[in-house]
Amino acid sequence: MNGRKILAATAALTMVALGLTACSGSKSGGGSSSSGPVDMTLWTNATTGEGKAFWEATVADFEAANPGVKITIQTVQNEDMDGKLQTALNSGDAPDIFMARGGGKLEAVVKAGQAQEIIVDDATKAAVGDAALTAFTVDGKVYGMPMSILPGGIYYSKDLFKQAGITGTPSTMADLEADVQKLKDAKIAPIALGAKDAWPAAHWYYFFALRECSQDTLKKAIADKKFDDKCWTKAGDDLAAFSKTVPFNNGFLTTSAQQGAGSSAGLLANHQAAMELMGAWDPGVIASLTPDTKPLADLGWFPFPAIDGGKGEAGAMMGGLDGNSCSKAAPAECSKFLNFTMQKKYQEDYANAFHTLPASKDAQGVVTEPALTDVLASYNKAPYVSLWLDTLYGQNVGNALNSGVVDLLAGKGDPAAIVKGVTDAAAKE
Amino acid sequence: MSDSLGENSPVMTRSPEGPSAAGDGARRAPSPAGRPRRGGTDWRKRFEVALLTGPAIIIFVTFVILPVGMAAYYGFYKWKGYGPPTDFVGLQNYVTIFKDSSFHEALQHNGMIVVLSLIIQGPVAVVMALLINQKMRGRSLLRVLIFVPYVISEVIVGTGWSLMLQTSGAVNDVLTKIGLPGWTVDWLSDPHVAIWSLMLIISWKYIGFAVILFLAGLQGIPEEVFEAASIDGASYWQAQRHITLPLLGPTIRIWAFLSIIGSLQLFDLVYIIWGQYVASTAGTSTMATYMVLNGRNAANYGFGNAVAVVLFLISLVIALTYQRFVLRRDTEGALTEGKK
Numbered sequence: 001m002n003g004r005k006i007l008a009a010t011a012a013l014t015m016v017a018l019g020l021t022a023c024s025g026s027k028s029g030g031g032s033s034s035s036g037p038v039d040m041t042l043w044t045n046a047t048t049g050e051g052k053a054f055w056e057a058t059v060a061d062f063e064a065a066n067p068g069v070k071i072t073i074q075t076v077q078n079e080d081m082d083g084k085l086q087t088a089l090n091s092g093d094a095p096d097i098f099m100a101r102g103g104g105k106l107e108a109v110v111k112a113g114q115a116q117e118i119i120v121d122d123a124t125k126a127a128v129g130d131a132a133l134t135a136f137t138v139d140g141k142v143y144g145m146p147m148s149i150l151p152g153g154i155y156y157s158k159d160l161f162k163q164a165g166i167t168g169t170p171s172t173m174a175d176l177e178a179d180v181q182k183l184k185d186a187k188i189a190p191i192a193l194g195a196k197d198a199w200p201a202a203h204w205y206y207f208f209a210l211r212e213c214s215q216d217t218l219k220k221a222i223a224d225k226k227f228d229d230k231c232w233t234k235a236g237d238d239l240a241a242f243s244k245t246v247p248f249n250n251g252f253l254t255t256s257a258q259q260g261a262g263s264s265a266g267l268l269a270n271h272q273a274a275m276e277l278m279g280a281w282d283p284g285v286i287a288s289l290t291p292d293t294k295p296l297a298d299l300g301w302f303p304f305p306a307i308d309g310g311k312g313e314a315g316a317m318m319g320g321l322d323g324n325s326c327s328k329a330a331p332a333e334c335s336k337f338l339n340f341t342m343q344k345k346y347q348e349d350y351a352n353a354f355h356t357l358p359a360s361k362d363a364q365g366v367v368t369e370p371a372l373t374d375v376l377a378s379y380n381k382a383p384y385v386s387l388w389l390d391t392l393y394g395q396n397v398g399n400a401l402n403s404g405v406v407d408l409l410a411g412k413g414d415p416a417a418i419v420k421g422v423t424d425a426a427a428k429e
Numbered sequence: 430m431s432d433s434l435g436e437n438s439p440v441m442t443r444s445p446e447g448p449s450a451a452g453d454g455a456r457r458a459p460s461p462a463g464r465p466r467r468g469g470t471d472w473r474k475r476f477e478v479a480l481l482t483g484p485a486i487i488i489f490v491t492f493v494i495l496p497v498g499m500a501a502y503y504g505f506y507k508w509k510g511y512g513p514p515t516d517f518v519g520l521q522n523y524v525t526i527f528k529d530s531s532f533h534e535a536l537q538h539n540g541m542i543v544v545l546s547l548i549i550q551g552p553v554a555v556v557m558a559l560l561i562n563q564k565m566r567g568r569s570l571l572r573v574l575i576f577v578p579y580v581i582s583e584v585i586v587g588t589g590w591s592l593m594l595q596t597s598g599a600v601n602d603v604l605t606k607i608g609l610p611g612w613t614v615d616w617l618s619d620p621h622v623a624i625w626s627l628m629l630i631i632s633w634k635y636i637g638f639a640v641i642l643f644l645a646g647l648q649g650i651p652e653e654v655f656e657a658a659s660i661d662g663a664s665y666w667q668a669q670r671h672i673t674l675p676l677l678g679p680t681i682r683i684w685a686f687l688s689i690i691g692s693l694q695l696f697d698l699v700y701i702i703w704g705q706y707v708a709s710t711a712g713t714s715t716m717a718t719y720m721v722l723n724g725r726n727a728a729n730y731g732f733g734n735a736v737a738v739v740l741f742l743i744s745l746v747i748a749l750t751y752q753r754f755v756l757r758r759d760t761e762g763a764l765t766e767g768k769k
Contacts, residue, residue: 079705083725090510108728112511198706251596253618253707262595399727402706403531410618410710427525428723428732429507 037068038331040096042324043085045078046354049288054353062340069333071097078258079197082395089114089327096330097337100144101320102135103387104222104394109325110138116326117141119335124342127360135321135387144325145338146359147350150279151319151379152203152388155286155371158298160188160274169302173242176305180247183274189249192273194257194264195409198402199390201252203277204242205405205418206389208235210318211310215384222392225426227419231311236408236415238307243409249273253410258285265289269296277304279319279388280375284355295355301371303378317382320391321359400425497741500734508731522735531709532736535719536743538624538712543692545628546635547685553632554639554684555677559669561640562647572644579637587701590630591617617702623711630698635691639684646680647673679759686751693744696721716740 042059046052052075059071074095076084081099088094089109100106100115109115120133120142128146136144156169161179164186170176183190195201210218213231221227249255249267256263265282267273269289276282287295306314324341326334340346347363350356357376358364367373379385390398404418413421504522506514526532561571578586593599594616601613616626650673658668696717699708705726708714714722720740724733 082728086510086725086728108509108511112509114511196704196707198704251615251618253615253710254591254595254703256704262592262597395726395728399722403709403722406706407710410620410707412620412710424529425727425729428522428727428729429509 037070038333040069040071040331040334040337042071042073042097043076043081043088043095044073044099045076045081047075047077049293050353051284054349058341058346058349061346062337065340066333066336069337071337092329094327094329096327096334097324098327100136100323100325101388101391102144102146102323103391104397105391106136106144106325107138108394110143114328115143116328116330116334117143118145118326118338120145121339124339124360127342127344127347127362129361131385132321132359136323136325144323145342146321146323147341147347148280148322148354148356149319149359149379150281150322150356151317151375151382151385152207152277152279153301153303153317153375153378154275154277155268155282156275156300156302157268157271157296158300160271161300164188164274169300170305171302173238173305173307177242177245177247180245184246189267189273191247191249191275191277192255192264192267193248193252193276193409194255195248195252195406196254197257198406199398200257200264200276200278201409202390202398202402202405203388205235205239205401205408206318207277207304208238208242208307209389210316210386211235211304211307211312212238214311215313215316215386217311218386218389218392225393225397225422227422232419233415236418239405240408240415248409253406258289261289263289268299280356280372281322281354283369283371284353287355295369299369299371301374313383315378315382316384316386317379318386318388319379320388322356323359396425396429397422497738500737500741502734503731504735504738506731507729508734509728510730514731516731518731522732523739525732526736526739531714532716532719534709534712535714535716539693539695539715541624542628542631542695542715543689546631546688546692549628549632550636550639550688551681551685554636554643555674555681557636557640558643558647559673562644572641575640576637578634579641581634583634583697584701586630586634587698590626591702594626618707618711620710620712623703623713627699627702627713630702631692631695634698635688639688642680642684643677646677650676682755682759686748686756689751690744690748693747694740716743 042055044051044055046055052073055073059073063069063071082105085095085098089112094114100109106115118136120128124145125133132146132149133142136142136146160183161169164179164182166179166182170179180190193200193204209232212235213229217229217231220229249264249272252264255267258265260266261270264273264276265278265285266289268276269286270291278285283295283299286299287293290296303315303317324338326338341350342360344360344362347358347360348366351358351363351366355369355372357367357372357379364376367376386392390401393401400421401418404413404421407413407421408415408418503514505517505519507516507518507522508514557575561568561575595601596615596618598616600616604610604612614622617623654672654676655668658672663671694717695715699713699715699718700721703711703713703718705718705722708718709722716736717740720733720736724730724736
């Protein structure tokens, strides 16, 4: 190699190095309507099937109605969503439209100046109602558009209940424990639990807390993040006692929630387990995991059982909302698109595609699956609906609750350790 | 990275150039350039060296040194990951780490994995290497089979093994069907068993790497030594014990070094098989999974960076100590006096 060649090669390498180091985000935008063509990206966790098709069709309709606007859909596996989204928001290369679930998690994004206020038009406001929008409201401004309401409860297989000789659904913990025993006697795994993902296990604790704690206690903890009320430990005691009856499927600690036939939803879909505590997205997930990928015909639903002496109001529910937010640099078309998706037709399509409950009351007539109509009836009767506690209290507390509950179910920790874990987590925040 | 750090030091002291005024780049110059030349070519040589190493150094600094520095910086803050950090807390994150019992457990698991990897994989790999170093039929097929697991991606290995070892998975199914239902265990979630399941998977996956290294080491042992030994009446086993093992020493010590570093930083297999939360209850959490759980999943990025720094320092100290006390005789010997 002569000197000139060396120089040329070095120059080329240096250029590559500089190119690599200099690649910074240079994305423009900023909430104003632009006259030229508009490109937006949309992140959704609907990776397959009808859900994915819904977004494709809706985006196509919106693009047809708004020439010059182009929306690129990117699907992200649900378990990866939080982490990837955070990285994307930090890098300045955030998706314009992203999936959001309100509560403390959305608040952290808003407080960091990463989300944009959404202009909700009057028709949408009337159809959705204040209750659902409140979950996406921070300091009086709306930062997310709820697409569906997802109250939780216990899904069960009517056939397996019949097989075990169970008539009716349990309304108290004692009933539930008796039914668990009957199912075990009939050699049926009573309750499927995807504890590998932790949040399904934590849901059990949340529901015990919902029954044990008053609405005020739940609300108070949002601000002070203190969990010193006795009801928090009591909820842990309840869960520990219930866990002692060995109600969950074999190997629940390494069972995931939604991935494949071996997941908890898959166990229910294939009649390998009789019950699962989940939110209203479950019929859709189960439908995708049945052998013929059709909705499970004998799927039923009942609310979480009552607990004697609990301070939570009878009939109170807990659940989440799936919705979408606009990141700070998104063009004004983002709000427009979110309002567009709230029209009756798209809300109905959404409910059908995801087998869930639409946020718009106008569209709720489309819900016909028996499990979901039961959920809707309970929802409309509920004195109040709390958000999932991890959504409500933010990622750090949610993470600590997840770890604490999994430890408890694995027989490693005790109820007090859940509360202690949450307090310890505050030190890491 | 630490590899090159250590190899540098002996080169530095024994460089034929002596205490040259050249920059860092000169020490890394390939050996032909080490021959001193006269006069005006000197600056030109340095310029060439700087030009040639420049890009590599830029990339190294940008993607290795800078992130380490950034992590150290973020580790002093409470930071949720958005915008620049503002809440300076000094060493508090580090205090929290060292007080956290789940970090102690993770550290303990890492320690176990380091030790068990060495004592399980080492002897087995040596024996395997000796075996397939023999001339026999199907030798290359055997070599490929042993090396295949090492080539398969961690994600696939993790998913495959986790499906097989599920409570209702293939392994327990087979045990039941061959009439050993008493042998079925919760391979993945029983804290007494899980770490051994992990060791099984790690050994299965990484032993191929050790075997290939050892095979390469065996190729370097001259045939004459064995001939001489057999003329002197040494048996096969005596030859292995007194010739092969000592001459394989440098290779074994390098392999052990790589194995230790790998074990300290183990993340992917655990994360794939046990997920984000169950690793700590199953007794398979590592420092890296602790970092992801308490940093990324909890969105406590300041704290997570502090854990990264601790993980880095622990690895660095162990690596440097190992190089100072174990690897030094290899590198020194190789450079000066030939084989001892």
